[in-house]
Amino acid sequence: MAFGERTPVRWSRFQRCSAWVGVAAALVVAVAGGLIVWSWALGGGLLDDRVRVLGGAAAVALLSLLPVRRDAQTPLALLGAAVLLPVIMLTVAMSAKITQGISDWVATPESVPATVTGCHKTGTEAEDDDRAGINIYDVFGCTYHWSVNGQTYAQERQSADGESHPDGYRTRVWADGATGAVAEHDPLSLAVLGMFTLGGVAVSLLGCAVALSGLHDTGLMSRQVPDARGRVGEVAAGRR
Incomplete structure (x- = not known):
């Protein structure tokens, strides 16, 4: 053998x-x-x-x-x-x-103006840098305010650029023109x-x-060939 x-x-x-x-x-x-x-x-x-x-x-x-x-x-x-x-x-x-x-991404095709208020630290995250090693940086959450079709919306979200901003800071968000829902467009993460x-x-x-x-x-999931005596599957597992 x-x-x-x-x-x-x-x-x-x-x-x-x-x-x-x-x-x-x-x-x-x-x-x-x-x-x-x-x-x-x-x-x-x-x-x-x-x-x-x-x-x-x-x-x-x-x-x-x-x-x-x-x-x-x-x-x-x-x-x-x-x-x-x-x-x-x-x-x-x-x-x-x-x-x-x-x-x-598909559901939020419109870029609409927004203002930011109440930025605050929500935690920390670690990032592996090939040159500097492990970097620890702060994560900030802010309340975003935007309007779609005359309706005003507000939602606390993680800061899109990772920075803390003063109240009234102007930015833009991707929104659904019908519902006002917003989403991040991050091609690198996807x-x-x-x-x-x-x-x-x-x-x-x-x-x-x-x-x-x-x-x-x-041999459990394949067709077995009969032995010299014409037997198929009569010998149990472990018997040689």
Whole structure:
């Protein structure tokens, strides 16, 4: 036998069905978890029917591993899933954020004049500078006042330029001409978030492909060839 080759394992029909059930349950976990994370990323609630679906599907996915637990690849499969699922969820969260950012950008095409009052420090943030190292700088919040179609609006927002301004300071905001809603237009943030999102999608797809290929290589998700006695799947996992 060549180095790195696996000794063929013949699985029972029940074991192979368990593998398919596990894959289906894992898919449900990814979808339900993705919907929950998407809702959370957009400010929605977490406690709804999707949480129960997620818990039930996760339990089914784990139980489906019991019939094939003797195979040496099962612990690796569990470890791979444990690493891959958070990557998928993070990718979904970033996708939700970038979708919201683009939607807000499209919905606020008008640049309208605004005045600023009540600027105050709201916290600090850290920025990594290749030359100066970690820089800590203050974050300021200000109340913005603007008018659209004769209607005046006011909202406390983070200072767009990161500076504290005196009352009456004049600036401009991007607004929706119908509702008066405002949003930030930050192409650099959207571009960076988009790059990370594409990276997450690539890693997620690659991980799923590797996982399915591994299941195929074990024989759990591939057609098994009868042995010399014409038996298929009669030898349990672990029996060589």
